[in-house]
Amino acid sequence: MIINRHLVTIAFRQLQNRRRQTFLTLLGISVGVMVLITAVSLMDGLLQSFIQKIVDIAPHVIVSGERVKSPVPDQLIVSGNGNHVVFVKKVNRERQDVIKNYPRMESLIKSDSLVQVVTPLVSMDVIGMFGTISQPVQLFGIVPFTENEIEKFSNSMVSGKFDALGRTPDGIMLGTTVAKDFTARVGDRMRIVSQSGVIYSVRVVGIFKTGINDIDDNSYVNLRLGQIIGGFSPDEASDLYIRVNDLPKDGLVASTIERETNYKAITWEQKAASVVALFKMISGIVYFLVFFVIMVAGFGVANVLITNVLEKSRDIAILKSLGFKRSEITLIYLTQGLIVAIIGAAIGCVLGFLLIEIMSSIPMASSSQSFVSSSHLMMGKNPMYFVWASLFAVVVSLVAAVGPSRNAAKVNPVEILRGER
Amino acid sequence: MNDEAIIRLEHVRKQLTMKNGGEEIVSVILPDISFDIKRGDFAAITGPSGSGKTSLLYLMGGLDKPTSGSVFLDDQEISALSEEELASMRNQKLGFVYQFHFLLPEFNALENVMMPMLARGRFSTSEARSRASELLSRLGLSEKLHNKPNQLSGGQQQRVAIARALANNPSVLLADEPTGNLDSRSAETIYKLFSELNRETGQTIVVVTHDEHFASETKRILNILDGQLNSDKRLE
Ligand SMILES: Nc1ncnc2c1ncn2[C@@H]1O[C@H](COP(=O)(O)OP(=O)(O)OP(=O)(O)O)[C@@H](O)[C@H]1O
Ligand SMILES: [Mg+2]
Numbered sequence: 001m002i003i004n005r006h007l008v009t010i011a012f013r014q015l016q017n018r019r020r021q022t023f024l025t026l027l028g029i030s031v032g033v034m035v036l037i038t039a040v041s042l043m044d045g046l047l048q049s050f051i052q053k054i055v056d057i058a059p060h061v062i063v064s065g066e067r068v069k070s071p072v073p074d075q076l077i078v079s080g081n082g083n084h085v086v087f088v089k090k091v092n093r094e095r096q097d098v099i100k101n102y103p104r105m106e107s108l109i110k111s112d113s114l115v116q117v118v119t120p121l122v123s124m125d126v127i128g129m130f131g132t133i134s135q136p137v138q139l140f141g142i143v144p145f146t147e148n149e150i151e152k153f154s155n156s157m158v159s160g161k162f163d164a165l166g167r168t169p170d171g172i173m174l175g176t177t178v179a180k181d182f183t184a185r186v187g188d189r190m191r192i193v194s195q196s197g198v199i200y201s202v203r204v205v206g207i208f209k210t211g212i213n214d215i216d217d218n219s220y221v222n223l224r225l226g227q228i229i230g231g232f233s234p235d236e237a238s239d240l241y242i243r244v245n246d247l248p249k250d251g252l253v254a255s256t257i258e259r260e261t262n263y264k265a266i267t268w269e270q271k272a273a274s275v276v277a278l279f280k281m282i283s284g285i286v287y288f289l290v291f292f293v294i295m296v297a298g299f300g301v302a303n304v305l306i307t308n309v310l311e312k313s314r315d316i317a318i319l320k321s322l323g324f325k326r327s328e329i330t331l332i333y334l335t336q337g338l339i340v341a342i343i344g345a346a347i348g349c350v351l352g353f354l355l356i357e358i359m360s361s362i363p364m365a366s367s368s369q370s371f372v373s374s375s376h377l378m379m380g381k382n383p384m385y386f387v388w389a390s391l392f393a394v395v396v397s398l399v400a401a402v403g404p405s406r407n408a409a410k411v412n413p414v415e416i417l418r419g420e421r
Numbered sequence: 422m423n424d425e426a427i428i429r430l431e432h433v434r435k436q437l438t439m440k441n442g443g444e445e446i447v448s449v450i451l452p453d454i455s456f457d458i459k460r461g462d463f464a465a466i467t468g469p470s471g472s473g474k475t476s477l478l479y480l481m482g483g484l485d486k487p488t489s490g491s492v493f494l495d496d497q498e499i500s501a502l503s504e505e506e507l508a509s510m511r512n513q514k515l516g517f518v519y520q521f522h523f524l525l526p527e528f529n530a531l532e533n534v535m536m537p538m539l540a541r542g543r544f545s546t547s548e549a550r551s552r553a554s555e556l557l558s559r560l561g562l563s564e565k566l567h568n569k570p571n572q573l574s575g576g577q578q579q580r581v582a583i584a585r586a587l588a589n590n591p592s593v594l595l596a597d598e599p600t601g602n603l604d605s606r607s608a609e610t611i612y613k614l615f616s617e618l619n620r621e622t623g624q625t626i627v628v629v630t631h632d633e634h635f636a637s638e639t640k641r642i643l644n645i646l647d648g649q650l651n652s653d654k655r656l657e
Contacts, residue, residue, distance in 0.1 A: 328540075417484075
């Protein structure tokens with residue numbers, strides 16, 4: 001079988017004859033491809049910007065006070081009915097949720113060459129009061145200098161200077177959400193009520209906005225003040241935040257810490273796993289819906305070909321009597337499907353590209369409901385979107401073209417040539 | 422005249438089985454027919470309507486297969502060929518002209534004539550083009566090369582169809598009432614064309630016709646009646 005260009009010419013001419021229907025089919029495929037590309041770009045962009053923000057301004061590994069293993073039993077009594085009784089000798093009553101002697105831990109962790117920064121934190125729930133407003137606040141005590149190397153607060157200040165926190169022992173830095181709730185401004189004094197009921201007066205030195213709503217809900221004081229408010233001893237911390245030099249190695253760093261110290265260490269991937277899974281599920285649903293758009297476009301292709309084959313049965317009979325083979329007739333109609341798919345996909349790619357450009361330039365009001373807020377819609381940009389969407393359209397169109405094309409090949413020239421008037 | 426048979430029919434039977442509800446109705450179109458066509462022959466097939474002329478022509482041209490019996494073209498039994506082989510054979514050895522011109526409406530006269538030459542890739546596009554325009558000029562259509570079928574008169578369309586049938590230099594030209602749809606003047610032109618072709622190039626021609634006058638201009642008349650060969654007259 002010679003795939004010759006005359007078959008392509010025949011295919012083209014027949015399509016040109018049915019301009020309106022061909023145009024509508026092209027439109028269907030173009031829109032399908034455009035929507036698919038845009039949807040993929042949108043979903044991918046959201047996920048990427050989310051991950052990028054985490055990687056940039058979230059700790060790669062968090063060591064918490066939680067112990068990996070519970071203490072081993074000092075005494076074990078096995079009773080006959082399957083119940084066991086375990087005795088553990090408690091020498092001193094210690095808090096099971098804090099890291100003890102964090103400076104030693106810190107230097108141990110820092111000795112790992114993969115680790116770039118380590119910083120201790122204490123965290124607690126307190127009540128904040130400003131004027132007549134009082135409400136719960138998630139408060140952290142931090143070492144501003146090293147904390148900044150991880151969470152990059154100094155880039156996110158909307159008012160005040162981040163450095164001021166280090167210089168102000170009673171300073172507090174508010175997330176933008178908190179500041180809005182209290183209507184507090186830099187320089188204002190507000191009060192913090194600890195869980196044991198003690199009231200501390202603090203001064204607002206800065207307000208930040210990272211765009212990650214979980215963080216913009218928090219407030220920060222110096223580590224020492226945090227330890228006092230939360231009832232920690234000076235060598236206790238709730239967590240250690242770690243930033244590694246080489247991101248894929250964060251799992252290695254975490255497992256080393258767990259093995260060597262028995263404190264629980266989790267990576268950002270573990271922490272974000274559920275959110276990433278949610279993203280993937282939403283994208284899955286979106287793609288599924290978009291696939292239907294292209295499926296419908298596929299029906300359009302089938303429709304054009306079925307009408308063409310029916311209308312052209314006389315021409316098919318002629319071609320056959322002239323010596324065109326079954327396979328060549330099939331090829332003519334498969335080619336028609338392919339032509340529509342390729343032109344449609346090309347137009348769809350151009351439209352998709354334009355739509356992505358337009359969407360990524362639209363300013364967006366941030367909403368506190370989303371995981372990440374930013375001034376513009378983050379659209380993913382990857383040439384593979386276009387390749388895959390086009391390929392998909394081509395495959396769907398070809399599949400749609402198979403039936404009509406085979407019917408075309410089945411045309412019996414004798415029947416047609418006899419019956420034709 | 423060369424005595425070599427180019428088409429030979431041996432006890433060819435054609436019947437059609439039709440389903441009518443649960444019953445099968447067998448209708449015999451050609452009970453048993455044998456004859457041959459010699460190289461350089463110019464034969465007219467005549468007979469009343471429904472006698473089986475078209476059926477016979479399609480069998481001779483390998484468009485249809487006999488129920489039993491054999492059809493030979495150039496000593497090759499075509500009833501034994503596969504569909505693909507038949508297609509190639511039709512392309513290379515046979516030219517068909519139908520009662521209705523059956524040109525491809527999307528292509529101009531030149532392209533329609535080129536089509537069978539390009540189907541098998543035996544000719545390059547430029548060879549096919551020059552051969553097609555030569556053929557069309559010989560048939561008096563040198564001015565109409567680029568006209569689409571709907572820009573041609575019925576007689577002109579039929580001449581394009583004849584040029585197309587001749588494109589691959591066929592062993593046999595088979596025509597089924599090629600003038601049936603034309604006025605008498607155009608019909609006359611077509612008859613003259615056939616006679617000329619046979620006389621000047623020795624083209625073997627088999628033509629189904631109702632026209633007594635035209636039939637009498639050929640070299641041989643095969644008269645068909647109820648699917649049987651009623652008479653086989655040589656005129657010379
Ligand atoms: N597909 C078919 N189904 C049923 N009967 C058929 C079919 N094709 C042909 N016939 C019958 O076969 C017989 C011969 O038909 P054919 O077309 O060969 O006749 P013909 O001599 O060419 O007639 P005409 O001069 O009218 O063209 C007719 O009786 C016709 O009804
Ligand atoms: Mg007939």
